[in-house]
Amino acid sequence: MSRKILIYGGTGGIGSAIGRSLQSQGNEVYLVGRKADKQQDLVSLEGVHFIAADVTSAGVFDQVMEEVGPELDGLVYAVGSINLGSLRRLGAEDYSRDFELNAMGAALAVKAALTALKKGGEAASIVFFSSVAALHGFPLHASVSMAKGAVSGLTLALAAELAPRIRVNALAPSLTKTPLSEQLLANPDAAGALAAQHPLKRLGTPEDAARLAVFLLSPQSTWITGQILSVDGGRSSLQTGR
Ligand SMILES: NC(=O)c1ccc[n+]([C@@H]2O[C@H](COP(=O)([O-])OP(=O)(O)OC[C@H]3O[C@@H](n4cnc5c(N)ncnc54)[C@H](OP(=O)(O)O)[C@@H]3O)[C@@H](O)[C@H]2O)c1
Numbered sequence: 001m002s003r004k005i006l007i008y009g010g011t012g013g014i015g016s017a018i019g020r021s022l023q024s025q026g027n028e029v030y031l032v033g034r035k036a037d038k039q040q041d042l043v044s045l046e047g048v049h050f051i052a053a054d055v056t057s058a059g060v061f062d063q064v065m066e067e068v069g070p071e072l073d074g075l076v077y078a079v080g081s082i083n084l085g086s087l088r089r090l091g092a093e094d095y096s097r098d099f100e101l102n103a104m105g106a107a108l109a110v111k112a113a114l115t116a117l118k119k120g121g122e123a124a125s126i127v128f129f130s131s132v133a134a135l136h137g138f139p140l141h142a143s144v145s146m147a148k149g150a151v152s153g154l155t156l157a158l159a160a161e162l163a164p165r166i167r168v169n170a171l172a173p174s175l176t177k178t179p180l181s182e183q184l185l186a187n188p189d190a191a192g193a194l195a196a197q198h199p200l201k202r203l204g205t206p207e208d209a210a211r212l213a214v215f216l217l218s219p220q221s222t223w224i225t226g227q228i229l230s231v232d233g234g235r236s237s238l239q240t241g242r
Contacts, residue, residue, distance in 0.1 A: 002026050002047075003073035003074060003121060003217075004030070004072050004074075005072075006074070006113065007030065007076040008075075008078060008109055009076075009078035009080070010031025010033060010039075010076075011038050011043075012078055012079075012180065013176065013177070016206070018210045018213045018214060020210075021211070021214045022217070023042075023047055023048050026047070031048065032064055034053070035052065051068075055101065055109070056101065061108045061112035061113075062112050070115075071119045072113055073121045073123070073125070074120075074217040075109060075125075076128075077110075077128050078127075078129050079102070080148075081101050081144065081180070084140040084144070086139075095146065098146070098147040099147045099150060102129075102148060102150070103151050107154055107158075110158060114162075118166070122219070122222075123167070123218070123219040124166040125167045125168075126162075126167065127170065128169070129172075129209075130155070130171065131145070131148040132175075134151070135172055135228075135236040152170060152172070155169065156228075163225060167224065167225035169224060169225060169227045169229065170228045170229070171212055171216075171231050172228050173230075173231045174203075175194055175198075176203065176204035176206060177203050177206070181203075191203065197235065198233035198235045199233060199240045201233070202233060204233065
């Protein structure tokens with residue numbers, strides 16, 4: 001059965017992998033981003049729609065829902081930032097921008113989509129993106145950890161508020177090879193050292209996260225809500241000593 005899924009950040013590394021997988025299963029997919037140029041091949045596929053929008057502009061979420069229409073089966077909020085800096089360097093603008101982009105955007109996206117999600121199919125599902133940095137302390141991560149911690153809290157609160165009609169879960173990835181992490185991974189030696197810090201000895205791929213997101217969006221996961229699920233090669237929970 002075809003379902004209609006809206007993906008904020010749908011042109012990004014992880015968002016586009018979710019979109020491709022959903023499209024290949026015959027679903028209708030709405031991708032939101034500022035520009036479609038990175039994913040022209042995906043956007044031209046049957047059943048894929050692109051909506052150009054900046055999630056930090058006023059009124060944007062209601063405008064998106066006007067294009068999506070009155071019914072929706074699933075929503076993914078995969079917009080985010082990795083804004084690293086010391087406490088000394090980070091200022092109020094960094095914290096506000098990261099909070100707005102990662103956490104407040106997620107809340108406002110759901111608010112605008114709520115009526116449509118309630119009119120959608122039986123197994124309406126929302127997937128947010130938290131981070132390993134909200135589960136494990138890393139230096140220079142104050143702003144992103146704070147914003148992603150807010151996403152984890154939002155996941156629990158909305159899962160409670162919207163049960164039993166709508167499920168809400170979040171993924172918490174560790175470093176995943178996407179345009180977002182490109183700069184961090186530009187030096188092959190540094191990228192290798194970062195990969196080695198994971199018990200499973202590699203960095204994440206967009207598909208690692210996308211497979212779990214697609215499962216959480218599907219009717220196969222109808223007894224799972226309020227969970228923050230790590231997709232992180234064991235980084236948040238294991239210390240292997242090698
Ligand atoms: N990659 C990692 O290592 C990693 C680790 C932990 C958590 N995460 C989280 O996983 C999620 C997906 O990340 P990703 O790695 O796939 O990131 P990505 O490749 O950079 O994709 C980000 C997406 O968000 C869109 N976007 C960014 N700013 C926007 C804005 N102001 N308005 C509308 N759209 C905007 C981008 O499109 P445009 O630029 O065209 O707008 C793009 O579609 C994020 O929440 C991220 O924080 C990622």
